[in-house]
Amino acid sequence: MGRRFDGKVALVAGGAGGIGGAVCRQLGGEGATVICADLSERRGAMVVDAVAAQGGAIEFLRLDAADPRDWDAAIAHAAAAHGRLDVLVTSFYSGAAGAVDTMTDEGWEASFRATSTGVFLGMSRAFRLLGQGGAVVNVASLAAHRPTGENIGYASAKAAVISMGRAAAIRGAPRGIRVNTVTPGAIDTRALHATMKALAAQSDSGAEVDMGARAPLGRVGRPEEVAAAICFLASPEAAYITGAELIVDGGMAVL
Template sequence: MARSYVVTGGGRGVGRAVVERLLDDGGCVVAFERDPAALDWAGDHPAGARLRAVAGDASREADAERAADAAQEAGPLAGWVNNAAVFRDAAVHTATAREVLDLVALNLDPAMVGCAVAVRRFLAAGTGGAIVNVSSHQARRAVPGCLPYVTAKAAVEGMTRAMAVDYGPRGIRVNAVALGSIATERYADFLDGQGPDAAARIEREMARLHPVGRVGSAAEVAGAIAHLLSADAGFINGATVPVDGGRSVLAHDPEEHGPQA
């Protein structure tokens, strides 16, 4: 029987790419998405019964349990990907601390709930399993004006390490991927709203920020996540893997100069 997986935020962008990759690898996948309209494509997917769509809020345990049930109906639960994210920010000088904390929770709660549900299911089945949390290069190198998102992603990486230590002895691996800029629908919509000249300037800046000279693709992220879920990554636990084209190791310095000829 094929192994099953849950991917939160699985209707669009990176989440959908992960769903497609796991299906291509022969798994059964639950695409778990808050917006039902984002799951319209799943109805006539060539994977047939190996793909299940569940609409719900990844931060609500009852909804996450429904997604886990759907996965286990299809096959033994082997992996859970916490990809769901919300991009809303505020500053502490213009918003209350409570408002900022609520925005932090928008990105931290779904990852915590997903980990909790997955861990409980793995322990009950006695099979072990793998969890991958989607983080960001911003967890370590903050972008100005993004305090709640940066805080949440830093917490996700700390949670990843803590859960890896707590549950590694029980056969459960927990890792994270820290993404750079990725070409998704959201990124394309952002560029479209800028006008041709501004969009070209932004793309040049993105190329400069990523040493590989471009933004990443959702398929490249999906490949890294699929590897971390696989048996080939069986000795990787508690790691945060940069999937950012080198963005996190690049330092633009006033005295920077090119490599010596």
């Protein structure tokens, strides 16, 4: 594999998660200095160890994506420690499952707290440091296009991520900053399994849906497959792509 990110600094918010961790590993393997930012220090340490074991440069930074002060500190750290920021990846969510007639007002607000507000906070701060050639890749969800009745908050918040990415792409283009979105379908992560259990509990049947059987390709995706799409959009190979959405879902969106 080539080293498309030699000399680049990348901040991966949600870097201790299934998709975020895979992004950290690929960016580190391709030469980037990676800042793995997350709330989970335990899982973050595992990602750091994995990237370091393959010879990559990586550090962990605690980040609550819903806290503007944490974002201020994260961007200030990138500037002070590395003098630059070339790539921002946002891969996180907040809130619980719920339907229009069961979700509380507090649950609705929690759904947006990190899932969409955190993405805005991250982009707004990163735009202070990103320069010509900078790239932002936000992770949305196929739920934004194909929600179920039991996940109104999550689906709505992820739809906002897609829209704000397009708006940010327009703003960033004159400065040479690209902003794109990767929209995964069912990906084999800890978060997917937790979500499936929560949605089953909200449904009338109480049964979990076999997401892999629903995809035309006949399986759920792997985090590494989403990471490959994210790293492509963050790389110089995608220099003429901005404001785009790349769906990585095994074909579910076409059904």
